[in-house]
Amino acid sequence: MSFEITIPRLGWSMEEGIFAGWLKKDGDVIRRGDALFELEGEKALQEVEALDDGVLRLMADGPQLGTVLKVGAVVGYLVADGAALAQTPSDSNVASNTIKPVEKAPATDINSMSSGGSPSVRRLARELGVDLNRVTGTGSRDRITDDDVRATARRESEQRPTINSALAAEIIATPRARRAAKTAGIELSSMQGTGRNGRIRERDVVSQSNAAAPSATWAGGQRISLSGRRRVIAERLADSHRQTVPVTLTSQVDATNLVSLRQQFKAAGETLIPAIHDIIAKLVAGCLRQELRLAGRWDGDAIVLPYDNEIHIGLAVDTPEGLIVPVLRNVVNETLLSLAAESSRIIRKSRAGRLSGAEMQGAVFTITNLGSFGIDTFTPVINLPETAILGLGAIRKLAVVASDDRIEVRPMMTLSLTFDHRAIDGAPAAKFLQSLVAAIENPAARLLMSE
Amino acid sequence: MTNDQILSLYRTMLIIRHTEEELARCHQRGLIHGACHTYVGQEAIATGVCSHLTKADTVFSTHRGHGHALAKGMPPRELMAELFGRATGCSRGRGGSMHLFSPEIGMMGTSGIVGPCMLQACGGGYSAKLLKTGNVAVAFFGDGAVNNGAFHEALNMASIWKLPTLFICENNQYATEIPFSYASGSPSVAGRAAGYGLPGFEIDGNDVVEISRIAGDAVARARAGEGATLIECKTYRTRAHSEGMGDFTYRTREEVDAWKKRCPIARLKAAAPAELSAAMDAIEAEILEMVRDAREFAEQSPYPEAASATKYVYSQTDAGSTPESSPMRPAAPSPPREISFTQATVEALAGEMSRNPKIFVMGEGIGIRGGNFRTTPGLYNLHGPERLCDTPICERGFVGLAGGAAMTGTRPVIDFMFADFILDSIGEIINQIAKMQYMSSGRLTMPVLLRGCVGIGHSAATHHSGSYHTLYGQVPGLRVVMPSNAYDAKGLMLRALRCNDPVMFLEHREILTAKCHVPEHDYEIEFGKASIVREGTDVTVVALAKMVPVTLALCDMLQQENISVELLDPRTISPLDTVTILRSVAKTGRLLIVEETPPAFGLGAEIAAQIADSGFNDLDAPIKRVNGAFAPTPYAPTLEAAVVPTEMDVALAIRELVRE
CATH class of the missing domain: 3.40.50.920 (Rossmann fold)
Incomplete structure (x- = not known):
């Protein structure tokens, strides 16, 4: 009995990750839950835990530090104590998922080629797009029969993503593409192939090269290869830009009471003072319950609204590795102090690059804060598949006209709400922002009302 | 016979004997790298026959050919150097014992394959007839060759075309170790001549005077246009088949000793007038010195340069070329001059035949009929039966003949009709025609054009549809041409007709009638240009x-x-x-x-x-x-x-x- 160790999907859009090294050695006894290896996923470096017990067996041609691996790619095995790796694939029903049999065997295994099958079998294989080298013959003298080809075609169509992932675990590129990439100074690992089984062809290099035209023509300066996270960020932001119809509303809010609330916590001798974004998150959650459509998740042919007690809010955090969005859970139900503790924890973890996948999932709304950089208004980009994002500006003392027409100095902040006009119209979005402004201007009452 | 003639025969036989014995010693000492088949005991035959030949007459020989080469005038130096593998050898080190070439003196080569020499001698005879040189061609072969199809095909062709050819069978009674008495249904080789309508003679092969007399008559008949003769010389080789081989598994010491007593050289000396004795002794001394010198020459000669190993695979000379340079076909004028693939080849062949009288065509039905695929229409009326020669159905025979003809100065075009039939002659093509230029270090050229139809279609089934072009492509020395259209067919055919290499010209039957623009003027398409x-x-x-x-x-x-x-x-x-x-x-x-x-x-x-x-x-x-x-x-x-x-x-x- 053996278990495959595969690349997990760490986020909803994760297709591949960058292998960041084993935490255990070949031969180590592994207990379920032990951290096996590190993987740079969608947004963070993450430890991947063992799902099963067994002795770790690593493959000779297994992933190296920095290898880009498709989700589902097999990187090693957990075997029963004493079992050898060589026996593993044949013991396993899912051997066809491994990198090795799919990748290496067909090219060199003469025996499997000679058992190729009759012309009609070959024709069938051709029609069904089945590589005969991947078919195990069950006919006499291991000949491949029509049924074998059909069975393989069925199995492969079910497993297609896995098989493709396994194939792409190593870079497969034509010699011409390799040469073109070398000439253009492009890393093949940063490329998606459009050839058979994802093989990188010259055209893929050319399109990549054209996309990166400035760097191709601008000779000077340092080249920085895109990290996995940078690529994920780029793809997600580009997706958002392509898919959503973003509209940004801005509104000034009087932050006098907000600032004062924090002062009150200090005066009360609290060691943990909630940050502005913590208080606003709590207030946002309350407003979202009133206008759940702004917390909807776009899902192709439907908008999925959250349960009103499951409002999770993402906080955009700037880290040395790039933007990351840890999630504050159940904002409606948690007390402000526990929210503050949790946000401080996840932000710290984010900056250390140690956030788990689960800690980045499930948000229905995101808050991003550029106020600390002195920015007043901006146009935040919606974090798909969410519907809206709130940008917080700087709190500045401004002269404002009070209700009795006196000029007063007040701490003011601008809110920038970007919403997806596909999902919701301008009026309800404006109404939401209006209610949020009101909440921020009277935070204590709102917070106490929600307790 | 005059005293001079006797001394001349004696001298030649003695050159052969002493050279062979020296070669046998050298073989034992490991100085000869490969095989060495000696002619000891059979000297009278080569000597008697060759005494009637000029340098322009041609000899085609076998694996036991040292004696033929020496009798035809090859200096012992060149023979020994060849067996020593030296650059000064008669084949410049490319041949060895079984591939002795000296075309300059009419020694057209020995062969490691039994049979082809008879067919090539027919080709030598055909060239002599076509070019009206009056030369004769002689095939020497053993009793082992007469049970081979080549014997039958050669004698028949020589008979029907009255070729000036001598077939000299050296019946030494063993084909390697198989006794002739076992291998042949008839005890007589000479008797078989009647079956082909040829004169046949059985003579004592150890009697040089008798051989000389009978061969002289045969040469005279050949020169007079009276055709070929078969002469069976009963003889015996007194050394092993090949130096170093055991000899007494198939024959007895007593039998060998008995034949040694019938030594043709001793016999001539004994029969010669007593006054020649001193002259004969002097000749022997001179020849011993000649052989010693030959060995010294051979030993001191350099080996050929390794870098030249692939030189002479193809001809170094060419009959002139005006190749088209562009890889793109020129645009057709308006209106185009459209003719079919086959018509294009006919245009090329007809034009070149009228320009070059050395070209002749052989094949089945290519004479009056004009070719099964209309490859030679009208040419018979222009050039007659010798240049448009209908053949018996004997592909090996006439292809072997073509090889001999090319070696002796003519340019045969073999029209196979269906290229499947080529396979019957494949040994002649691969072992002989393709290799001759190389084995002779470029001193022979082999302008043999072999053409035939290939390709699958119209239910021709498996004996009328084969191509085998890649098989030919594997043979060093052959050019293999496969045109796809009439324009290329004409240019490539003209190139092939002027090229000095053997060319396999394969015509796909399913496109023979396809037409395209073909310029009327003469143009060649270079080989090896896509x-x-x-x-x-x-x-x-x-x-x-x-x-x-x-x-x-x-x-x-x-x-x-x-x-x-x-x-x-x-x-x-x-x-x-x-x-x-x-x-x-x-x-x-x-x-x-x-x-x-x-x-x-x-x-x-x-x-x-x-x-x-x-x-x-x-x-x-x-x-x-x-x-x-x-x-x-x-x-x-x-x-x-x-x-x-x-x-x-x-x-x-x-x-x-x-x-x-």
């Missing part, structure tokens, strides 16, 4: 013969699918123009080879290997092939269609390749 049939950017397709029009017909359709095909036609597969293919693949990154024949070891395999090697970094996809099935050609239309690539197969392969 034609770019259509320019494209996405995929390079290399196709041959009929597969060229098959592929070309798809190109417009594929263009509409945004697949731009560059179609190359190598036109000749030997030499093969890999440069043009490489250049094209550098452009497209994709290569498909389309061939009607099975894939195994085929043109596709060869091209793929070469391009993968030299053009690896240009490849943007695996190299692919489309081939016919690995099966003989079946008859039924359904089966036949299933073994050849169709347009759809090619289109599918191109689409698949673009997706790779």
